[in-house]
Amino acid sequence: MKKLMSTVAMLLAGTTLAHAEGTLQLFNWGDYTSPELIEKFEAETGIDVTITDYDSNDTALAKIEAGGHGFDLVVPSANYVQIYVEKGLVQELDLSKLPNHGNIAPEWMNVDYDPGRKYSIPWQWGSTGVAVNKTAYSGDINTSAIFLDPPPELEGKVNVTPEMNDVISLALWYVGGEPCTEDTEVLKKARDALVAAKPMWLSMDYGMTEKMAANDVMASVYWNGAIFRARLQNPDVVYGYPKEGFPLWMDQVMLLSDAQNVEEAYKFLDFIMVPENAAMISAFARYANGIAGSDPFMPEDxxxxxxxxxxxxxxxxxxxxxxxxxxxxxxxxxxxxELQK
Structure with missing residues (x-):
């Protein structure tokens, strides 16, 4: 799902992107946007799309809040949608400009964080779990102990993705708590578990599709689609679902309040709700999507x-x-x- 900011993003940091006719500025997770999808959209509409990458929900939110960013569309996770809405950073969608809005699958239409999909359009959804190279470890992989109490075979070989909400939530479930708790005793248990485990980690980094495929990392907290892509390159990579609890997520596209290319943005939003196009998004990043009718177009694997x-x-x-x-x-x-120290 996600990767370090691209060179393009860094070059654009702190600058304002100029408005131009027939252009669109998409602010999205790294390694998450199908090039074929963009080529098809540009060919059909004549709109030039610029993609700027970010590495986490917090990075994206901070950039948008700072203003002067020049982006039109952003792709936050479900638990950030209401933050964007409450802060006035996104605008309510004009559904009359989205004839394909009815293609959103019923189970993804009236979601708690955006009933009726008035502010957001589904992009992709998946899970955060643990990936392991089975040549290094053959035990139970369906547990957060892989990174919170690593078996001897994996000590010094584990990566933890630096996505705060996912990692702390996994730790809270592991110690018997729940995400977003305000119970300081439970939070202390989660903190202690993370701090105690960190010396046994190799890194806190992104890019695990490539690193696990290359046997550079033997285990990682990471996202399912990215690990699917690693497994296609290296069949020794397997994905586990922590039985103590693991995050599910959906990322969705939202129209920013200060978007400069609004009509172009609406064309893109409607375009990605065409089943065949939604399948292109999934085929690239290897996550499920929320558009009804896309299954026949999905890769068989x-x-x-x-x-x-x-x-x-x-x-x-x-x-x-x-x-x-x-x-x-x-x-x-x-x-x-404290964990970053």
């Missing part, structure tokens, strides 16, 4: 992939993360700051 189909025995352990209260977010930030 996605229809039975263990990274896509959550085993029934672990299905109940997957949860969408809530939007944390300001107090809970303050606790999270304190834990994360």
């Amino acid at each position: 996605m229809k039975s992939a263990p990274e896509i189909l959550v085993p029934e025995e672990f299905a109940a352990a997957g949860h969408f993360l809530p939007t944390c209260s300001p107090k809970a977010q303050e606790y999270y930030t304190a834990i994360w700051t």
Whole structure:
């Protein structure tokens, strides 16, 4: 799902992107946008798309809040949608400009964070779990112990993706708590577990599709689609669903309040709700999408992939993360700051 900011993003940091007719500025997670999709959209509409990458929800939110960014569309995760809405950073969609809005699958239409999809259009959804190279470890992989209490075979070989909400939520479930809790005793247990485990990690980094495929990392907290892509290159890579609890997520596209290329943005939003186009998004990044009718266009290997189909025995352990209260977010930030030391 996600990767370090691209060179393009860094070059654009702190600058304002100029408005031009027939252009669109998309601010999205790195390694997450199908080049074929963009080529098709540009060919059909004549609109030139510029993609700027970010590495985390917090990075994106901070950039948008700072203003002067020049972006038209952003792709936050579900638990950030209401933050964008409450801060006035996004605008309500004019559904009359989105004839394909009815293609959103019923189960993804009236979501808690955006009932009726008035502010957001589905992009992709998946899970955050643990990936392991089975040549290094043959034990139980369906547990957050892989990174919070690493087996001897994996000590010094584990990566943890630097995505605060996912990592702290996994730790909270592992110690018997729940995400976004304000219970300081439970939060302390999660913090202690993370701090104690960190010396046994190799890194806190992105880019695990390439690194796990190349055997540079033997285990990682990461996103299912990216690990699916690693497994296609290296069949020794397997994906586990922590039985203590693991995050489910959906990323969606939202129209920024200060978007300069609004009509172009609407054309893109409507375009990605065409089933065949939604399947192109999924075929590239290897995550499921929220558009009805896209299945016939999906790659065959996605229809039975263990990274896509959550085993029934672990299905109940997957949860969408809530939007944390300001107090809970303050606790999270304190834990994360300590973990970075």
